[in-house]
Amino acid sequence: MATTADVYVEEATVNHDLDAFAGKVAxxxxxxxxxxxxxxxxxxSRGAAHVVFADIDAEAAASAAEGVAQAHPAAxxxxxxxxxDDVVNALAGEHGRLDVVIHAAGVDDPAAKQKLADALEGGHPFELIGGLSDEVWQRMIAVNLTGAFHVLRAAVRHMCARKSGSVVLVGSSSSFDAPVSHPHYAAAKAGVHALAQSVAKEVIAHDVRVNVLxxxxxxxGMARRTPEILKQVAPGSPFSRYATADEMAALALFLAGDEAVNxxxxxxxxxxxxxTA
Incomplete structure (x- = not known):
């Protein structure tokens, strides 16, 4: 039987979740x-007053923002x-602050995944790196690593000036297990991790936190383009399953929120x- 104290703690936790980002600009x-x-x-849904839904696909950003009063889509x-710089400066300038940034933009290489799938199905050795073009490599680095640098740099300029803020960069477990079909992706995401950790040590002096999910x-959508054979041979527990986007979002918000202050x-x-790593 729950005690009065148990009920109070449970209700306090729920209420905290509902307004954990009350008034925040994100x-x-x-x-x-x-x-x-x-x-x-x-x-x-957790109280942010203004959330910019930014995406290279303006129509997708607008669609994602539908029905959300605080949402403001941006290409x-x-x-x-x-x-x-323009988007971040405009947001901080209009509201006088920037409290939370979650950087989830990124690309993968469906063609490389398909090449691995074909090799597995055909029973022949997989070959990628010798034919990996400069264009594909540079695009992967430009979006996944340099893009993270652009967003992080723009964000901390404003956050450090106000001595407040939290940035979460979405990296990847691929930076640890370095999948055979994605050396360019793994390299870019490993760079994101190192970038975030170095900058985190710098900006914490200004009460700004930087972390990686x-x-x-x-x-x-990215995962749905993965050939089925690659999903079947994924390493790990047979009980492992693909996570949902909502589950990952909850972890990103944990890192961005006050509960992760340390x-x-x-x-x-x-x-x-x-x-494990």
Missing amino acids: LVTGAGSGIGRAAARLLA LDVADSASV APGPTDT VVGGVLLANGGRF
Whole structure:
């Protein structure tokens, strides 16, 4: 039987969750789909006063923002530093603050995944790196690593000036297990982790926190493009499953929120037990 104290603690926890980001001004990149979409909508549901749903696909951003009173969709290519600066400066300028940034924008390489699937199905050795083009490599780095730099740099300029704020970069468990089909993706995401950890040590002096969420396989549009044979041979527990975008969004908000006040430069590996690091 629950005691009065138990009920009070439970109710306090629920109420805290509902208004954990009350009045906050937030930016979420990659908010047109997947983890970014889920995180942006969750921020609004937990009290954020203004949430920019930013995505390179303006229509997807607008669709994700539908029905959310606090939502403001914006077209944004994170590989374009000037565009990132414009969006962040406009947001901070209009509201006088920027409290939370969740950077979920990113790309993978479906063609490389398909090449691995074909090799597995055909029973022949997989070959990628010798034919990996400069264009594909540079696009992967430009969006996944340089894009993270652009967003992080723009955000901390404003946060450090106000001595308040939290940034969560979405990395990947691929930076640890380095999947054979994605050396360029793994390299870019490993760079994101190192970037975040170095910057975290710098900006905590200004009461700004930077952390990384490193998801494992998650049921997003990106994951749905993965050939079925690659899902079947994924390493780890047979009880492992693909996470949902909502589950990853909840972890991103934990890192961004006050409950994680002592987490600085952390990399939260969330891969359902496929491996530990």
